Amino acid sequence: MSFSIPAEFSSRLKTLFGERCSDNASVREQHGHGESHHAVAPPDWVVFVESEADVVALVKLCDEFGVPMIPFGAGTSVEGQLQALHGGVSVGCSRMNRILAVEVNDLACVVEPGVTREQLNHHLRDTGLFFPVDPGANATIGGMVATSASGTTTIRYGGMKHNVMALRAVLANGDVVTTGSGARKSSAGFNLTELFTGSEGTLGIITQARLKLYGIPEAVVAARAQFPDVERAVRSVIDLIQSGVALARIELLDHNALRAVNRYCKTTYPESPTLFLEFHGTPAAVLEQAEMARMLCEEHEAAGWTQTDDETEKKRMWHARHNAYYAALAEVPGGKGWVTDVCVPVSRLADCIGETQADLRLEGLQIPIVGHVGDGNFHLLFSLKEGDGDALAQAQRINQRLIQRAHAVGGTCTGEHGIGVGKKAHLVVEKGAATVAVMRTIKQALDPKNLFNPGKIV
Numbered sequence: 001m002s003f004s005i006p007a008e009f010s011s012r013l014k015t016l017f018g019e020r021c022s023d024n025a026s027v028r029e030q031h032g033h034g035e036s037h038h039a040v041a042p043p044d045w046v047v048f049v050e051s052e053a054d055v056v057a058l059v060k061l062c063d064e065f066g067v068p069m070i071p072f073g074a075g076t077s078v079e080g081q082l083q084a085l086h087g088g089v090s091v092g093c094s095r096m097n098r099i100l101a102v103e104v105n106d107l108a109c110v111v112e113p114g115v116t117r118e119q120l121n122h123h124l125r126d127t128g129l130f131f132p133v134d135p136g137a138n139a140t141i142g143g144m145v146a147t148s149a150s151g152t153t154t155i156r157y158g159g160m161k162h163n164v165m166a167l168r169a170v171l172a173n174g175d176v177v178t179t180g181s182g183a184r185k186s187s188a189g190f191n192l193t194e195l196f197t198g199s200e201g202t203l204g205i206i207t208q209a210r211l212k213l214y215g216i217p218e219a220v221v222a223a224r225a226q227f228p229d230v231e232r233a234v235r236s237v238i239d240l241i242q243s244g245v246a247l248a249r250i251e252l253l254d255h256n257a258l259r260a261v262n263r264y265c266k267t268t269y270p271e272s273p274t275l276f277l278e279f280h281g282t283p284a285a286v287l288e289q290a291e292m293a294r295m296l297c298e299e300h301e302a303a304g305w306t307q308t309d310d311e312t313e314k315k316r317m318w319h320a321r322h323n324a325y326y327a328a329l330a331e332v333p334g335g336k337g338w339v340t341d342v343c344v345p346v347s348r349l350a351d352c353i354g355e356t357q358a359d360l361r362l363e364g365l366q367i368p369i370v371g372h373v374g375d376g377n378f379h380l381l382f383s384l385k386e387g388d389g390d391a392l393a394q395a396q397r398i399n400q401r402l403i404q405r406a407h408a409v410g411g412t413c414t415g416e417h418g419i420g421v422g423k424k425a426h427l428v429v430e431k432g433a434a435t436v437a438v439m440r441t442i443k444q445a446l447d448p449k450n451l452f453n454p455g456k457i458v
Contacts, residue, residue, distance in 0.1 A: 005044045005087065009065040013045060013089075016057055020048045031072050031082065031090035035137075037338040037384050037392070038080035038421060043070060043090040050095045052168065052176065052207040059205065060174040062089060062451055070453050071201040073140030074116060077147060078339050079420030081200050085455040091205060093142050099123050100208070106182065107213045108165060113142025113206050129213040132157035135416065136322045142206045147418040148198030152321065155374030156248040156280065157214060159416065161197045168208035169196055172447045182210065195442070200418050201453040203446045217280035220248075221290050222314040223307035225297045226272045230254055230357065230369070232300040233273045234350035237373045239296045241346060246289050249278035250374040251321050254357075257328070257368035257381070261320050264327035269320065270304060275373075276321050278314075321370070328368045328381035335383030340399050342406035343377040343415030352405055353378060359401055363394060377415035419457045427457070 013021050022028070023045050032042030049055050062069050068088030075082060084090060097114035104127050111120060118138045120131050133144060135151040143149070145167065150159025157163070166180030179192035196203055227233040233252055240247060253261065258271045277293060279286040286309075294305045308314060329335050344352050353369065360367055360380075371378030380402070382395045403413045403426050413426040428436050440458045443450075 005067065006065055009061065009067060010045070012061060013047065013058075016061065017047050017054070020050070022046045028090075030075070031070075031092065032084055034075050034077035034080070034082045035337055036078045036080055036422075037336045037382075038083055041083035041085050043084035044087045046072075046090045046092055048092040048095050052096075052170070055091070055170045055205050055207055056174045056176065058089070058091065059170050059172065063172055063174065063449065066449055066451065068451050068454050069205070071113075071142065071146065071205050073114065073143035073146075074138065076135075076137040076139045077143065077418070077420070078337065079147075079341075079414070079417050079422050081147065081418060081420040081453070081456060083421060083455075085421065088451075093140065093205075096142075096207065097140075102127060102129075102213075103182075104129065107215075108182065108210055109213055110208060110210050111141050112208060113140060113145070115141045117141070117144070124213065128216055130216050131163070131211055132214055133160055133163055136325065141209055141211070145197050145206055145209055146200050148416070150372070150375075150377075150416045152249045152251055152318075152372060154372060154377075155250060156246070161194055163212045164193055164197050164209055165212060166210040167193055167196050167206055169204035169206050171204045172449065172451055176207070177204070180210065198418065200420065200456050202443060202457055203452060205452070217248075217286075219281060219283040219286045219309065220314065221279045221286040221307055221309050222317050223277045223279075223290055223293065223305065224269075224274055224317060225277075225294070225302040225306075226270045226274050226304045227297075227300065227302055228272070230273045230353050231350045232302075233275055234353060234373060236275065236297045236300040236302065237349070238346055239299070240293055241374065243292065243296060245292050245296070246279065246281065246285070247277060247293075247374055248280040249276065250372075251276040252369070252371040252373040252378065253321065253324060254369040256366045257324050257370050260327040260331050260368050260381075261324055264330050265320055265323055267316075267320055275302075276317060278318075324368065324370045325381055329383045331368075332383035332385055335385055338382040338384055338395055338399075339417065340380040340382070340402055341377070341414045341417040342402055342411055343375065344406050344409050344411030346374075346376045348409040348411070349373060349376050349378070352409060352411070355405055356380070356402055359398060363398060365394075365398075367398075372415070375415070376411070421456060424457065 028042035096112040101110040135149040368381040
């Protein structure tokens with residue numbers, strides 16, 4: 001159900017923002033979707049904000065007329081978070097891309113929401129510090145906070161919820177709140193920082209984030225190992241974690257994923273289940289940790305162990321992992337992506353992936369599987385041809401069984417992508433009606449008119 005935009009609202013919007021607001025069809029279409037299979041739902045207007053004052057003015061205007069608002073960063077979300085289900089205004093934050101402070105001695109920085117992950121690390125390169133959260137895409141910090149993103153380095157550095165110290169956000173009435181502080185810990189009241197982290201734009205619009213930074217490691221070694229099957233690869237992961245090997249990254253690509261990567265990236269990796277690993281530390285420590293990992297992997301019949309500290313080789317290796325999604329899309333010409341996102345206790349990961357592979361074989365499919373296996377998170381990379389209802393229905397059946405499998409072992413329907421529009425029913429099953437009712441109560445208290453990203457999460 002779309003909201004009918006009053007003419008007076010449009011007139012005042014143009015007065016406030018001039019050329020920074022647009023109702024051009026192509027601009028609206030661009031801001032009506034992310035990188036997912038969900039149908040495009042364009043907003044009525046796109047407004048490019050450049051400051052917190054802009055956001056406050058826009059929110060107050062939307063509040064006055066009851067117009068929905070959907071924050072938009074780089075457009076890389078995959079669960080339909082950006083669709084304007086009820087029309088309204090897409091709040092483009094890409095121009096709020098200033099790095100406001102780098103506090104080297106405190107290992108922290110303050111940024112606006114439109115700063116991208118790669119932009120931040122490029123800016124930090126001469127300080128000896130870096131921001132580690134790596135979801136693969138060059139997402140904006142605001143979007144990463146909103147979805148509580150994580151990625152390849154989570155096993156060592158944690159995801160966004162572990163690395164956001166404080167936020168500034170604009171509430172539904174235009175008030176600006178500050179959560180957290182510059183201190184590394186606090187017992188001062190409710191943890192509003194984590195409340196907004198993962199809220200997917202439903203509680204307010206983030207205008208500033210204080211983030212933890214880390215020293216660039218003195219030495220980095222990357223490695224990969226091939227296994228006869230996924231089960232032995234994952235059993236290796238469990239042994240590595242239990243043995244205390246200091247892993248910075250440990251990623252799994254199954255044989256279907258490697259086949260797709262080889263076609264897309266013109267690489268020649270052996271097409272068997274493969275672990276990609278990385279170790280950070282001193283030169284002696286990383287070599288010691290890599291050797292321990294090699295021996296543990298070989299106990300599970302790993303073959304072809306390869307390790308390197310060469311920058312070009314490391315970039316080539318991680319380029320393959322980061323392009324697995326696009327490689328899977330290329331398997332179906334014109335395909336739209338659907339990435340599943342379950343996360344289970346690591347001890348149950350091998351069984352869960354094995355049962356999922358068996359399910360795919362029964363369906364006659366060869367869908368790539370990749371995973372941040374150090375924290376029990378793995379993905380099926382579906383590529384669906386637009387308009388192919390049978391393929392969509394099949395993917396939905398497989399995803400339903402996958403989520404049921406994850407819930408049965410104490411896991412979650414989403415490790416890092418969020419709920420958006422596609423997983424609201426799964427959230428109720430996972431958390432229970434009473435818990436979701438608490439979330440709904442918080443939403444109603446902070447956004448009584450339901451103007452912030454309506455139709456998402458609850």
